[in-house]
Amino acid sequence: MRPMRGFTLLELMVVLAIAGALAIVAMSAWPAYSARARRTAAGAALVSTLVQMELRHAQTGSYETRDMSPGSPVPGVDGYTIVGNQPCTPASRQCAMVIAIAHHADPPCGTLTLNSTGERTPDDPACWP
Numbered sequence: 001m002r003p004m005r006g007f008t009l010l011e012l013m014v015v016l017a018i019a020g021a022l023a024i025v026a027m028s029a030w031p032a033y034s035a036r037a038r039r040t041a042a043g044a045a046l047v048s049t050l051v052q053m054e055l056r057h058a059q060t061g062s063y064e065t066r067d068m069s070p071g072s073p074v075p076g077v078d079g080y081t082i083v084g085n086q087p088c089t090p091a092s093r094q095c096a097m098v099i100a101i102a103h104h105a106d107p108p109c110g111t112l113t114l115n116s117t118g119e120r121t122p123d124d125p126a127c128w129p
């Protein structure tokens with residue numbers, strides 16, 4: 001007679017318990033992962049927009065153009081609206097700033113800003129992965 005092949009009920013239950021524990025850990029880490037991914041995309045969009053603005057400034061000597069008035073929205077990324085061509089200070093024409101405004105509350109970071117002098121706010125490194 002051949003020995004029986006297969007898994008016992010106890011072995012299957014242990015495997016299901018381990019899979020359930022791993023799923024719970026993954027589900028608890030998912031919101032932080034997705035928030036970090038959205039912040040990374042917003043940071044990349046800010047850098048890209050600022051590079052375009054700096055190129056325009058190098059060619060024309062001004063950050064202002066017909067197609068991007070101060071405070072005009074730029075195509076956004078998931079979870080953020082990118083606002084470009086903001087002056088760093090009200091009277092400054094030698095500095096420009098781009099802003100990423102979160103669609104949903106992002107308590108650790110909130111609104112991300114990057115200006116043409118390289119200053120980023122907030123200063124928390126977790127906000128700029």
